[in-house]
Amino acid sequence: MTKAAVPIGVVAIVLMLVVPLPAAVLDLLLGLNITASLLILLVAMQIKRPLDFAVFPSLILISTLFRLALNVSSTRLVLSDGYAGKVIEAFGHFVIGGSLVVGLVIFVILTIIQFVVITNGAGRVAEVGARFTLDAMPGKQMAIDADLNAGLINEKQARKRRTEVTAEADFYGSMDGASKFVKGDAIAAIIITLINLIGGFAVGIVQRGMAPGEAVSAYSLLTVGDGLVSQIPALLLSTATGIIVTRSASEGDMGSDLLAQLGRFRQPVRIAGGAALALCLIPGLPKLPFLLIGAAFLVMASRMQETLPDDDDADTTPAAADEPAPDSPEAIAEKMRVDPLELEVAFDLVDLVDSSRGGDLLDRVKALRRKVAMETGLVIPLVRTRDNLDLPASQYVIWLNGVPAAKGSSPAGTVLAIGDSLDGLPGRPTREPVFGLPAKWVPVELQRQAEMAGATVVDRSSVITTHLAEVVRQNAAELLGREDVRLLVEMVRRSHPVVVEELTPALLTLGEVQRVLHALLAENVSIRDLVRIFEALSVRAKVSTDVDGLVEAVRASLGSAISHPYVTPDERLHVLTLEPAFEQRLLEAVRTSDGGQVLALDAGSVDALVTGCSGLLEEAESHGFSPVLVCSPQVRAALSRLVRQVLPRLPVISYSEVSRTAQIESLGVVSGAVAIR
Incomplete structure (x- = not known):
């Protein structure tokens, strides 16, 4: 009704x-x-x-x-x-x-x-x-x-x-x-x-x-x-x-805002009341109305509590009494400490960090930590952001464990237009820092024109955040420290105490668990499912504590979860495979070394493997595909170690890790039929 x-x-x-x-x-x-x-x-x-x-x-x-x-x-x-x-x-x-x-x-x-x-x-x-x-x-x-x-x-x-x-x-x-x-x-x-x-x-x-x-x-x-x-x-x-x-x-x-904003300062109200009283001095004007109004304003001003805008820097009382002296051992040790992840920005990029000037870079970096944790299972350390006057204008540097890992530029007053049809737009040509796509820094005023030209327009903060995210993903293994592993173990202990008690320290030490997690992150395998990872390690560790064997046992336990990130939205998994005879040769060439399993191949076989994989990979990428190389579990660890050195963007998975629900689409077979040079 x-x-x-x-x-x-x-x-x-x-x-x-x-x-x-x-x-x-x-x-x-x-x-x-x-x-x-x-x-x-x-x-x-x-x-x-x-x-x-x-x-x-x-x-x-x-x-x-x-x-x-x-x-x-x-x-x-x-x-x-x-x-x-x-x-x-x-x-x-x-x-x-x-x-x-x-x-x-x-x-x-x-x-x-x-x-x-x-x-x-x-x-x-x-x-x-x-x-x-x-x-x-x-x-x-x-x-x-x-x-x-x-x-x-x-x-x-x-x-x-x-x-x-x-x-x-x-x-x-x-x-x-x-x-x-x-x-x-x-x-x-x-x-x-x-x-x-x-x-x-x-x-x-x-x-x-x-x-x-x-x-x-x-x-x-x-x-x-x-x-x-x-x-x-x-x-x-x-x-x-x-x-x-x-x-x-x-x-x-409206009423609350009106009272709060008009009554924020006492001085204007006091002056208005004084002006009303001063009008009484003009001959001919009635005195009573202006006396009443002026007195009311002055009484109002005396009862008002002046409020100042919030300022985080207002409370700047000396709080350094407990801080160590600049030349004390404690202060020197603090300066010597190497942060796992740092972001340095030039003087003209400080506005991206300063929230009072509308900068949201720090908020984006905080959100990045949450996003990476949900994707990889790695809780990356706090990103220390600081300005560096020695950097050239518009530049930023990403430091990893005290070493520059990547750098880029983000000119003030511009946005990054990514696309192939940018010749008609004024600006400085460049390359998108993550994928290397052709791009151009164009003035903010031309953002609409760039969008109409078919370009993808990205603001400066997003460029830096995306670059930082890629550096973190590529170096996730280096960011996982022993203390981080301990925290992860304690997190699992709270929900699954039996799993942790069976694994460590009875079967594996924290150092050995860290090596396994390092190996998984190095191959872009998420470690979010720690319960299954620890259960698989407990079973395998009773047989052998060899790192490659532990890693393969974990990968077998995770199964299709490893290949799931490479499945397209239409449920297709594009794969490259090895010729059976060539795969058998690789299996026979597997050797165990101090650094894990390796392939003891002659130069011709290595050349055939690298050339075949790179050729098929480039052809697949030209069609917009992101394939994976599939092989038997026995040769996967050694083959992955070799392929990562020359083609880091080509994942290597075993047949047991192929998604059960995806439709497999083969893009080619790698053969060893290449003449020795």
Whole structure:
């Protein structure tokens, strides 16, 4: 029944345009119109952002139609019966006060206020708001995508923010059109009032035989009363429209924000009160009003508690009393400490780190730690971010265990456009730091042009964060320390104590567990499923503690979870295989060394293996595929150790690790038929 109330109400409003209403019903509906308009105005003042009142544009249309229907009904009663109910008559007598000229002047003033001031201003703000909101929509969508890729938000939050961006654009577009209803309503009110005056004068003289003065007095009273009854709700709705379109997003409603922002500082209130008292010195001005106002402002200022903007640096009291002296052994040892992961930025990139200037790089790095942990199972150490004045402008350096691991640039005032059709855009050509794709640093002002040219546009913070993420993934094994392994073991102990008690220290030490986890991370195998990893190690360690054997036992336990990241969205796994005879030769060439299993091959066989794999890999990548090399479990460890040295982007998995649900698609067979040079 609640859902049907609005459609029934709209149909009733349309019927009001053609069906005569009794005066008593018209009084009830006029009261409803005034009260509903006041309610809409109060709601508009209470909301925190325009989208909290998203139904407002449709409500404007319904309210305008309702008010026009009331105008038609009241006009019908005025002209036919000379009486339109108590409400219109009371408004006419009270406002006019016995003078037709006063009533008309007041009506015209109200109309001017609504039409010239409020309606025109609200319409202009709505038009500009719609234009800027639509122009900013692509940038907001890209910012959401960048936050999603950086791990700041998940897919559900991204969908919610995209929906909000779309809803905001639709709202301001609707408000731009709805403001035209308000403007048209103001014009219609003037025309209807003139028609009522002329029509009432004609009906009174022609049909009722009144004298001209009597006809003007009788019908003008009702006409002005009708106009005022309609104009007051229209003025309330116009004011609500202006409040909605001029409302900026904040944490509170309009009243709270007004009091908090106007009363934030005592000095302006004190000066205003003093100025009001000073006006009393002007000869001829009444003293009492300005004395009361000035005294009220001064009392208000004395009771206000001045609040200053939050500043994290405000509390800068010397807290270094407990800090060691700069030349003490403790301070020197602290400076000697090598951080596992550091990010150095040049002086002109500090704005990306400074949150007070809108920089979000630190937040993105924090989100990156969570994302990497969910992907690989490795909780990377805190990334120490610091500026380096010795770095060239726009450059950054990623340090790994005290050694530079990667570097790049991120010029201020630019965005990175990635694509092949960038010749028409001004900027500095470069290469995307992770995949080496052709790119160009273009000015921020040309972002829209770059997008229209088909380029993928990435902001500076996303470039650095993506580069850092790739460095972490490539060096995940080096970032897993002995203390990190201990923490992982303790985490499993809390949920599966028996698994840990059986494994360590009875069968394997922490160092041996660390070596196994290192080997898994080096081949991009996630170690999130530590329970299964530890269970597999417990079984294998009772037979042998050889690292390669432990690793292969773990991989066999994880099974298809290893190949799952390489399965395409359409459930296909692209593979390269070895010729059976060639694979048998490799199996016979497996030897055990101090560093694990290796392939003792002659130069020709190595050349055949490398050439065959690289040729098939390049051909597959040219078609957009990312294949894996599949072989038997007995030769996988040695073959992977060799392939990683020359083709690190080609994963090597065994037949037992192939996904059970994916459709296998072979892209080629590696053969050993290559002449020895």
